[in-house]
Amino acid sequence: MILISTVGIFINIKKDEAIKMAEKLIDYLKKNEIDYLVESRSADCLNEKEKKANFKELREKVDFVALFGGDGTLLRAARHFAGSDIPLLGINIGSLGFMTVIEVEAVEKAIDLILKNEFEIENRMMITAEVYRDNCEVYNGFGLNDVVINRGANFNLIGVELFINNQFVSSFKGDGLIVSTPTGSTAYSLSAGGPIIHPGLEVLVITPISPHNLYIRPLVIGGNDEVLADLEVAGSNMKISIDGRCGFDLRNGDQVKIKKAPHDVTLVKFPERNFYRILREKMRIGMI
Numbered sequence: 455m456i457l458i459s460t461v462g463i464f465i466n467i468k469k470d471e472a473i474k475m476a477e478k479l480i481d482y483l484k485k486n487e488i489d490y491l492v493e494s495r496s497a498d499c500l501n502e503k504e505k506k507a508n509f510k511e512l513r514e515k516v517d518f519v520a521l522f523g524g525d526g527t528l529l530r531a532a533r534h535f536a537g538s539d540i541p542l543l544g545i546n547i548g549s550l551g552f553m554t555v556i557e558v559e560a561v562e563k564a565i566d567l568i569l570k571n572e573f574e575i576e577n578r579m580m581i582t583a584e585v586y587r588d589n590c591e592v593y594n595g596f597g598l599n600d601v602v603i604n605r606g607a608n609f610n611l612i613g614v615e616l617f618i619n620n621q622f623v624s625s626f627k628g629d630g631l632i633v634s635t636p637t638g639s640t641a642y643s644l645s646a647g648g649p650i651i652h653p654g655l656e657v658l659v660i661t662p663i664s665p666h667n668l669y670i671r672p673l674v675i676g677g678n679d680e681v682l683a684d685l686e687v688a689g690s691n692m693k694i695s696i697d698g699r700c701g702f703d704l705r706n707g708d709q710v711k712i713k714k715a716p717h718d719v720t721l722v723k724f725p726e727r728n729f730y731r732i733l734r735e736k737m738r739i740g741m742i
Contacts, residue, residue: 458569462507462516462540464493464531465500466523471547475561476500476522482562488569491516509534516540518568518722520561523547529697532580532598537717541575543568544721556727567724574723578637579656579677580715583696587708596715597697599638603683603710604630604663606691606701611666613686618679628665633658633681633712638697640733648672652729658714681712 461483465472476492477500483490490505497506512519513534518541521527528544535542543564545556556564567573583601585593605612611627634643636651639659644650648661649672656677662670675681685692685708693701694710704710 458517458571459489460516461488461490461565462493462512462519463490463496463500464512464519464521464527465496466527466547467495467499469523469547472522472527473499475545475547476520479520479522479561479565482565486569513538513540518543520565521545526698529598532578532719533596533697536580536596536598536715536719539720541568541573541720541722556724564722564724568722574725575720576654576723577718577720578653579635579718581633581635581638581658581696582713582715583633583694584711585694585702585704585708586711587705593694593702595696595699595702597699598635598719599641599697600632600634600643601710601712602630602632602642602663602695602698602701603685603704604693604695604701605687606693608687608689608691610688612692614662615684615686616660617682617684618675620680620682623673624670626662626665626667626670628667628670629663631683632661632663634661635659642698643672646672649674650733654729656714658712677714679713683710683712685710 463476465476491507492502492505494506494508521531521542521544531542545561580596580598581601582596584591612630613627614631615625616623632643632646636653636655639651643659643661646661646663648659658675661672687706692704694704695701
């Protein structure tokens with residue numbers, strides 16, 4: 455059981471609807487005498503300076519976090535709350551909202567259920583990537599959805615030599631490579647032809663982007679396996695990005711190591727909003 459005494463609030467400040475809904479939640483919390491803290495930039499936008507808190511303070515003081523935005527807002531928050539065991543509730547004000555499963559009209563009901571402890575939590579595995587150049591680490595990062603290596607504006611295809619647990623698997627040329635978590639399997643990986651994976655599983659999905667070899671197909675591997683990609687490309691603009699964040703420039707000969715991150719992120723889940731219902735409603739799976 456999670457006792458809720460302080461609620462954290464984090465919004466996409468670029469969305470007017472997110473601001474309006476956060477203001478309604480704050481009024482609701484005040485009316486019910488429930489304490490709350492607001493992420494710093496969100497607090498400035500909401501004129502809640504007395505309740506302003508940075509991510510470190512939020513991790514230390516709140517019992518769950520309400521996020522107002524789209525899936526991108528949840529992805530940003532996941533990096534800050536990974537490993538904290540603080541449940542995140544995503545309220546969808548985006549276009550798709552596959553991970554932010556609560557719609558705006560159901561916010562108060564969802565908060566009521568959380569305060570009554572009538573909810574479940576689920577841990578989602580995260581992913582990490584390291585870039586090595588001349589045997590020295592030059593970049594590292596982690597995220598919830600995926601690691602993407604792409605050729606950017608380069609006209610030349612990327613050559614990839616793929617290893618799993620230091621065992622050679624295959625080599626191919628193409629536009630790049632996606633390694634995703636189960637959560638990220640319904641994002642870019644799916645668009646590139648990868649499979650949909652239940653988020654409760656601990657696996658990684660390797661999906662080549664437009665490979666120039668007909669025999670190269672997406673591959674599902676164990677959650678504790680390590681992926682190594684040796685890269686070869688003529689020209690520049692090759693990049694690596696994590697969860698769509700601004701990429702790091704890659705060079706010919708770089709090695710990228712990708713594996714499960716050491717920390718999970720915790721999401722609020724309601725039994726009636728199960729994975730297969732969300733697939734049906736959001737992705738139109740099984741519908742004509």
